[in-house]
Amino acid sequence: MPFATTRASIAAMGTTLTPDMLGAVRGLFDASQQALARRMPVRAADCAYGPHERHRLDIYAAPDALHAPVLVFVHGGGFLRGDKGSNAADGWPNAAVGRMAAEAGMVGVVINYRLAPDHTWPAGSEDVLAALDWLAANVAQHGGDPNRIVLMGTSAGAVHVAGAIRLRPDLAVRGAVLLSGLYGHTPLDPRDMAYYGPQDRQAERAPGQALTETAIPLLVAVAEFDPPRFQAEFLGLMQARLDRHGTMPRGHVASGHNHYSMAMHLGSEDRRLADEILDFVRETCA
Template sequence: MTSMPDDIRKAIPPLGQNAAPENASTIRKLYAPLLEGLMKGVEMKLDIPYGDHERQKIDVYWKAGGSGKPVFVYIPGGGFVGGDKRSDPVFYGNVGGCVAREGMVGVVANYRLAPEAKWPLAAKDVESAVKWVKAHAAEFGGDPNKIVIMGHSAGAAHVATFLFDPDINGGDIVAGGMLSSGPYEVRKDESRDNVLAYFGSDTSQFDRRSPLNYVAKSKVPVAVSIAEYDPLHLITPGYDMARALTLRDGKGPRVRCFDGHNHFSTVASMGSKDDDFAKVAIEFIRTCTG
């Protein structure tokens, strides 16, 4: 059973299993009316710099009162060459507003893009953003020791690198990570220009630049999600990551395929009455942060 409204359920399959920008626009139009009133009582501070580059900025969402709150950091996608934390007045503020209304602090971060910024600079930006959050979390009522980070699509690739890469080891400074509909391995037959713009075209470096290869050396709790109508090249990596986590932990990981959803609708639904994805995210945050 799912809480997805019938009109959205019927609209998604004809869109196909792709991550085309026009599909993102369609999904946002479907979900925007369901998010009216989400920000009531939510405070926000936008475009806070965590570095010198114009892309190195974050938005913070919280409700007044209280302290020691869990902090949820969201890293959006965009195919390595695009994407933005506030692509319009609703998205992805809906992510920050959703967790703020659950008594948490929400953070949505931008990072530098390819081809200007190549591997591993986006993941290093994630690291810088998290370190800024740890240093300033208390200003918004957050606990610097209760940070859970999530990446979606290309953002999930950057978060995976942040969590697992041996030169960053970001899993040591957060309480948990969520990886949603992302690629975690650069394959030798990769030919997409946007992916090569970030990871480069030297196939001899692909193994080193694939965070999937370093999962076994980590301990951070990680949840993995995919959508039923994700592109195929973003479904199989989720199961590859789940396998690596299973081998690491010796038990089944938290892995979920969201029925009826496509590549964009999982995150777009956060804060709406279609709360299947949000419930899983919030429960994982609370499990990781006690």
């Protein structure tokens, strides 16, 4: 589908997140993402990185991958839902990010993690750390270099990536990619309480200070049609980094996209954000 048509369709959806919007966005990219799935099937599925049934990850890589950089993707879902996708024809959402990395000569990893309300803060970030520990010991068997890992998350997944940096400041990753996350620069939404707990615990649990201070290279992105809260979070993090370091991290505004299409279009014909991410991985893993 031509980008101008896609952009017009996404713009018409507005910025309020609904199940109907999610379904409509998926429909825009279904054909191209199913084609990617046929080109790049999963290499290792449902690898257990911990004891819980949600402690599972999939690995995407070309058969000849060797010592390749590793991009680990953490899905969104408002802390309450979401899935890493699958090799089924209709299972491409989130899995497409792993396939995008694999098609670029990297190893792509997509993880599941425990969900609220049964598993509250900091369970998601602890699961990201557990997945990283598993990959450090096992990803070489699948063509990846355990010393060249970049973390990436979207929405709640970006929160969990940021939280992993908060929990382990010396995290052994080359970089972190944060798409439309919440970092503590705006008040919590009532539904976020299912993960974070009471409102008065936000300040101590938000990852904003860790992201402001970390020396881990960051790529921070937001969508043109993201809800205003996510745009304010993007600006808040960029300003905090500027105030602390005298320079902003690498940033990207995904024009023509919304909160859902931000990750869902990766691997499609619109290469702008994908190229930004892949260039970031190559540069930080050089």
